[in-house]
Amino acid sequence: MRVKICGITNIEDALLAINAGADALGFVFYPESPRYIAPENAKAVIAALPPFVEKVALFVNETPDVIRSVCLSTGCTLAQIHFDVQDDFFSDVHFPTLRVIRAQKKEDILTYTDEYRLIDAYCEAYGGSGKRLNIEWFEGIDCSKIILAGGLDPENVASLKPYGFYGVDVSSGVEASYGKKDHKLVETFIQKAKV
Numbered sequence: 678m679r680v681k682i683c684g685i686t687n688i689e690d691a692l693l694a695i696n697a698g699a700d701a702l703g704f705v706f707y708p709e710s711p712r713y714i715a716p717e718n719a720k721a722v723i724a725a726l727p728p729f730v731e732k733v734a735l736f737v738n739e740t741p742d743v744i745r746s747v748c749l750s751t752g753c754t755l756a757q758i759h760f761d762v763q764d765d766f767f768s769d770v771h772f773p774t775l776r777v778i779r780a781q782k783k784e785d786i787l788t789y790t791d792e793y794r795l796i797d798a799y800c801e802a803y804g805g806s807g808k809r810l811n812i813e814w815f816e817g818i819d820c821s822k823i824i825l826a827g828g829l830d831p832e833n834v835a836s837l838k839p840y841g842f843y844g845v846d847v848s849s850g851v852e853a854s855y856g857k858k859d860h861k862l863v864e865t866f867i868q869k870a871k872v
């Protein structure tokens with residue numbers, strides 16, 4: 678399984694995650710989030726990263742212009758779009774040169790099945806809530822293009838492997854505090870996801 682560590686706010690946590698084997702890092706550009714990072718700060722973190730790392734820009738209910746502008750200015754290579762957007766939002770007219778993936782609610786598990794997409798718990802918050810999905814929703818479903826998120830942590834991530842998820846995405850489950858990762862939790866999460 679690929680692993681994304683989301684809610685990165687500093688270079689130390691970013692390099693720790695990469696050195697531990699993370700495939701992607703997430704930068705939250707949603708101001709309401711306790712893991713929000715300003716684009717200019719994300720740019721500095723991204724500039725310090727080695728190559729072959731996916732830099733994911735996370736947006737909630739944001740406009741195409743802002744998404745394009747922030748990704749261009751920071752060096753993010755993929756945009757993760759939460760949630761309430763029109764379908765044409767994902768058309769090439771908006772993002773001819775930027776890869777975007779949609780974050781879906783559990784109710785939409787059986788839509789856009791031809792796309793790589795993220796399925797999130799989406800409880801009272803837009804994400805980053807630490808709330809866990811009910812894994813039974815995925816019984817019998819082709820999960821090979823699903824990135825699972827929502828309440829994951831080093832204790833539960835290994836139990837996901839039989840479902841064949843493309844990847845997993847974690848924010849709060851590997852934190853010491855909002856916006857600060859616990860390095861041992863990050864390392865253990867990645868080891869258990871990839872063993």
Ligand SMILES: O=C(O)c1ccccc1N[C@@H]1O[C@H](COP(=O)(O)O)[C@@H](O)[C@H]1O
Nearest residue numbers: 683710804805807826827828847848849
């Ligand atoms: O991380 C956040 O603060 C956040 C804020 C708004 C939308 C999404 C957010 N993060 C994404 O939420 C999920 C799971 O988070 P958690 O592991 O349950 O804390 C993940 O996709 C993050 O990318």
